[in-house]
Amino acid sequence: MKTIKEVSEVFQKLGAPKFRVKQFLHAVFKEGKTDYHKIQVLPVELKQQLIEALPVLSIKPVLHIVSSKKNTEKALFEINGGQKVEAVLMRYKDGRNSICISSQAGCQMGCKFCATGTMKFGRNLTAEEIFDQVFYFHIHLLKQSESISNIVYMGMGEPFMNYDNVLESVRMLNHPDYLNLAARRITLSTSGIVDGIKKLTDEPLQVNLALSLHAPTQPMRESIMPVARRWKIDELLDSINAYTAKTHRRVSFEYVMLNGINDQPETAEELAKISNGKLTHINIIPYNSTDIAGITGSEKTNIIKFKNILQKNGISVTVRVTMGQDIAAACGQLANKNKQKQDERTK
Numbered sequence: 001m002k003t004i005k006e007v008s009e010v011f012q013k014l015g016a017p018k019f020r021v022k023q024f025l026h027a028v029f030k031e032g033k034t035d036y037h038k039i040q041v042l043p044v045e046l047k048q049q050l051i052e053a054l055p056v057l058s059i060k061p062v063l064h065i066v067s068s069k070k071n072t073e074k075a076l077f078e079i080n081g082g083q084k085v086e087a088v089l090m091r092y093k094d095g096r097n098s099i100c101i102s103s104q105a106g107c108q109m110g111c112k113f114c115a116t117g118t119m120k121f122g123r124n125l126t127a128e129e130i131f132d133q134v135f136y137f138h139i140h141l142l143k144q145s146e147s148i149s150n151i152v153y154m155g156m157g158e159p160f161m162n163y164d165n166v167l168e169s170v171r172m173l174n175h176p177d178y179l180n181l182a183a184r185r186i187t188l189s190t191s192g193i194v195d196g197i198k199k200l201t202d203e204p205l206q207v208n209l210a211l212s213l214h215a216p217t218q219p220m221r222e223s224i225m226p227v228a229r230r231w232k233i234d235e236l237l238d239s240i241n242a243y244t245a246k247t248h249r250r251v252s253f254e255y256v257m258l259n260g261i262n263d264q265p266e267t268a269e270e271l272a273k274i275s276n277g278k279l280t281h282i283n284i285i286p287y288n289s290t291d292i293a294g295i296t297g298s299e300k301t302n303i304i305k306f307k308n309i310l311q312k313n314g315i316s317v318t319v320r321v322t323m324g325q326d327i328a329a330a331c332g333q334l335a336n337k338n339k340q341k342q343d344e345r346t347k
């Protein structure tokens with residue numbers, strides 16, 4: 001779906017009165033009618049013109065798979081140009097439905113443990129393409145009389161490398177005539193783009209920020225995340241302090257547990273040291289192995305030890321529930337698998 005401004009311009013060009021825009025958006029978002037033929041409220045002639053001028057969905061769903069436990073669903077979309085991006089729906093036991101979406105096709109950041117990081121970078125997604133991943137799941141859930149609770153920008157890509165389109169997509173999610181999702185239910189996640197954190201600090205939107213920290217020291221961070229060479233950990237943590245001081249919003253530190261790399265007890269002590277006194281919450285993520293770079297996830301016992309050390313130091317911490325391992329739910333895994341299959345077919 002295009003932005004409200006673009007949609008209004010299309011209607012205007014076609015000579016349709018303003019109230020038709022509201023009728024159209026209501027039919028699409030509130031009634032879940034994505035087929036123009038089913039939107040009875042619009043005149044037939046206008047609908048014929050809109051089919052050409054205003055396609056409802058800008059991305060083509062090519063695969064939708066459900067995990068064996070039925071709590072995770074993953075969709076693969078083809079974007080203009082043929083590349084694939086993915087989005088994941090996670091259904092939590094408490095009834096929340098969270099959608100994880102992509103902001104780029106591929107990613108330039110090259111994090112060592114990430115399937116997307118190993119793919120060739122494609123391009124930034126448009127605001128419409130980002131929004132449409134959520135829109136797709138909105139329609140899917142509406143059919144089951146359910147709704148979306150949260151959105152996380154933790155799929156493929158680095159949101160702050162596509163800052164303007166990402167923020168535009170947030171405004172679309174937020175818009176009362178679109179999905180009307182409160183900004184505080186939306187989380188932007190960055191690998192550590194300090195310029196983006198600074199920009200977000202000054203935005204009037206109340207979105208949440210998550211930082212993929214993954215290591216508490218500069219050498220360790222650099223060894224797994226090339227972004228750390230550009231923005232050193234001290235500068236990064238300073239930008240987080242400035243963000244929380246201005247917004248009074250808690251930042252989530254994401255911490256993926258990698259066997260023998262960042263999961264030692266002394267590393268937990270270091271992490272506690274740099275987190276202490278900050279308005280943060282640490283989210284420990286068991287690693288969904290992707291068979292890349294020989295990296296494996298930490299043992300469960302090490303994860304528990306690590307968490308206990310943080311807790312003992314008074315740090316707010318949780319361990320994320322793993323979901324959807326049987327459908328390759330970690331970022332980039334499905335698009336990568338799909339690409340590998342295509343490569344095999346063309347060999």
Ligand code: SF4
Pocket residue numbers: 107108109110111114115116117155156157158191331
């Ligand atoms: S973890 Fe995120 S930022 Fe890093 S390579 Fe993967 S998609 Fe990019």
